[in-house]
Amino acid sequence: MSAGGSGGGAAEAIPQNKLIAFGAAGGLIAIYLSYFMVQFAGPAFSFIGALGAICAIVWGAAAVRRVASYGLGTGVPSIGMLALGMGVVATMFGLAIGGIAGPIVAFVTAMVIGLVIGALANRIIGMGIPIMEQSTTEIAGAGTLAIVGLSTAMTGTFMFDVVLTEIIATGYIALIFIVAGIAILHPFNANLGPDEKQDRTLTTGFEKGAIAMIMAGIVSAVSAGASAAPTIVIGLAIWYVSFSQYRNYVVRDAYDVVGTGLLPKEEEESE
Amino acid sequence: MAGVLAANFLYVILITLGGVLVSGSVHFVPVGGAPAAMAQATGIGTGTVQLAAGAGLTGLVTAGAMLSLTDSMVLILAAGMVGAMIMIGVTMMVGNLVYVYGVGVPPASAKVDYDPITKDRQDIYVSQGTEGHGLPTVSFVSGIIGGGLGGIGGALVYYSLMSIANGMASADFVGLAAIFAVGIFFVNAVIPSYNIGGTIEGFHDPKFKKWPKAVVTSLIVTFMCAIVSVITIGGL
Numbered sequence: 001m002s003a004g005g006s007g008g009g010a011a012e013a014i015p016q017n018k019l020i021a022f023g024a025a026g027g028l029i030a031i032y033l034s035y036f037m038v039q040f041a042g043p044a045f046s047f048i049g050a051l052g053a054i055c056a057i058v059w060g061a062a063a064v065r066r067v068a069s070y071g072l073g074t075g076v077p078s079i080g081m082l083a084l085g086m087g088v089v090a091t092m093f094g095l096a097i098g099g100i101a102g103p104i105v106a107f108v109t110a111m112v113i114g115l116v117i118g119a120l121a122n123r124i125i126g127m128g129i130p131i132m133e134q135s136t137t138e139i140a141g142a143g144t145l146a147i148v149g150l151s152t153a154m155t156g157t158f159m160f161d162v163v164l165t166e167i168i169a170t171g172y173i174a175l176i177f178i179v180a181g182i183a184i185l186h187p188f189n190a191n192l193g194p195d196e197k198q199d200r201t202l203t204t205g206f207e208k209g210a211i212a213m214i215m216a217g218i219v220s221a222v223s224a225g226a227s228a229a230p231t232i233v234i235g236l237a238i239w240y241v242s243f244s245q246y247r248n249y250v251v252r253d254a255y256d257v258v259g260t261g262l263l264p265k266e267e268e269e270s271e
Numbered sequence: 272m273a274g275v276l277a278a279n280f281l282y283v284i285l286i287t288l289g290g291v292l293v294s295g296s297v298h299f300v301p302v303g304g305a306p307a308a309m310a311q312a313t314g315i316g317t318g319t320v321q322l323a324a325g326a327g328l329t330g331l332v333t334a335g336a337m338l339s340l341t342d343s344m345v346l347i348l349a350a351g352m353v354g355a356m357i358m359i360g361v362t363m364m365v366g367n368l369v370y371v372y373g374v375g376v377p378p379a380s381a382k383v384d385y386d387p388i389t390k391d392r393q394d395i396y397v398s399q400g401t402e403g404h405g406l407p408t409v410s411f412v413s414g415i416i417g418g419g420l421g422g423i424g425g426a427l428v429y430y431s432l433m434s435i436a437n438g439m440a441s442a443d444f445v446g447l448a449a450i451f452a453v454g455i456f457f458v459n460a461v462i463p464s465y466n467i468g469g470t471i472e473g474f475h476d477p478k479f480k481k482w483p484k485a486v487v488t489s490l491i492v493t494f495m496c497a498i499v500s501v502i503t504i505g506g507l
Binding site: 072073074075077078079081082084085086087088089090092093096097109112113116117120121124125126127160164165168169170171173174177 | 272304305318319320321324439440442443445446447450451453454455456457458460461462464465466468469484485487488491492495496499500502503506507
């Protein structure tokens, strides 16, 4: 499950275009697959929506990595919050007016808002980041797909009447907001530095996405349209694999890994 | 869709105004980011977005509480304003206690030689190699103003969204309006944070003069978000 690449430490072992395809196509296909499988085969397949969210989260983390490498002038978390701020507005709009085309309407709306923010950030605020327009567009799209994917995993559908009563009125939307936001912003924030590697950062994205999936599974326990057990079990499996892989990358990239033993009991002993 | 938009166009404008107020208010709040967390820059030791979110969401909660008691727009905006001012004021006061009694540094601004409000000398108290530390009086006052403006902005967005006629059950409506307000709020907190480059001391900081750029950006972006949210809520 790792987004490994060659591991050679090139700035981009996986080109961004492949990640865009992975996130956008993978996310949308998984969301629709989840919806139709739940309709025709039963609520056990609601977990596919969370897989779509993981695709989108990894894509978003890759886009954050690219744009934040230029230096935003403020912390990396800001752009994750921007992604989910744009994403949640676009998602509500898209799902409310889109019907069966809801996820696509939401996705396109988010990307339009993202493009405008990116263009204004460069033209008016003068951030001077050459890929700003593309990155805010990508991040908004990824944030939206993460929200829709997790909502689908929680309820088994993205139809707005169900999402409204089971996700928004209950307040789970706030959980989705912050979990998906952290999953998108945290990978680069945790790995940034001169030795940052794409595969290690993206593996963190998978790991954070798996945590979001487990949470979606717990929430879906109270929903009639979705089933909790497959989502939680598959989420735990993805988390275990990606976290082990992440640890392998950390060991690979570290100069040395040594045990320090237990902390000394008295402060003097440490001197 | 066009009918909904025409009927609620006043609210589109009010939401946009609220977003712009939030965006402008962030320039008043003394944000020091990570350097301030190490007492190496003047301001509160966290990011703009976190502070704006904290103050704005407190404003939203207090405005929401007031909304359950009255329909008066002035009272609701005042509740939002006071809520956000208390939140940011307490944050700054506790921060200053930590800086003074924990870290052991005097509050001092590195951007001005004399505090514009108290006329106290600043430059000789700034530790070498730092950009000031703690929250001097001018930053504290500026932060209170920023909290107030942000609270009014957040409350205005929420009040406008809650005023749109629709056919939803009340619990669904509150949830939807709240999450729209939060989304619009976060976007408008991030835009000025990019404008000031992460840190600002308050209205006496030279970076404060950049506020029109953030306000114009927020005006355009919030207008789009306002149209989208009004169509969504009004159409249900």
